[in-house]
Amino acid sequence: MQLTKEELSIIREECNCYESTRAASIEALKIVQKNYGWVSDDAIVLIAQILHISVSDVEGVATFYNQIFRQPVGQNIIRYCDSIVCYVTGCNAIKKTLECILNIKIGNTTKDNKFTLLPTCCLGMCDKSPVIMINEDVYSHIVLSKINKILNLYR
Incomplete structure (x- = not known):
């Protein structure tokens, strides 16, 4: 290099x-x-x-630093917050929904290299939990039924 x-x-x-x-x-x-x-x-x-x-x-x-990637990642990095507050407000369901829609597990990248799915311990928005971040865009008060719509913005 x-x-x-x-x-x-x-x-x-x-x-x-x-x-x-x-x-x-x-x-x-x-x-x-x-x-x-x-x-x-x-x-x-x-x-x-x-x-x-x-x-x-x-x-x-x-x-x-979890913002430095030591392996190739997709075009869009999805971070779901798994802090205690997001855990209580449903981050496990969000994680499972993202894994199902994207057909990948945590830490992996979709076959088309569009998305990489990563957990993060806190996005600093506990008052708006549950929260996901795609690239630099933060989505709060996540409702499972809206996840696909959000992902479509990045497809």
Whole structure:
């Protein structure tokens, strides 16, 4: 894997905004993911070389943040909240409905690469539970009968 001159420039510029290059690693990971959709092992090694830090440091940052994808994902990322509040208000039924409609299990991607289904521990909208997030769009007070309609917006 190789990064473009523009990507390298942006990563180096980000390094100037932080006290250490390790602190800039999250931004470097975001840049790679934005352009490639996910962060491969080769990208982890490359970022470590660019930032002059260990591969394990970059890997540690990449695996800590659930917004960094370490395997290919679909065009649309569906996150369903499984916090205690969403659990009480029906997230299990939402999860089962999404799995049934999409014909995938949690953590998987549809065969057409349109959707990846992931749990998340909290979306910060407990007063509007249950909640799902598709890409950057949040849907609250989810009703099972409306899930298919919501998904159709992304098909």
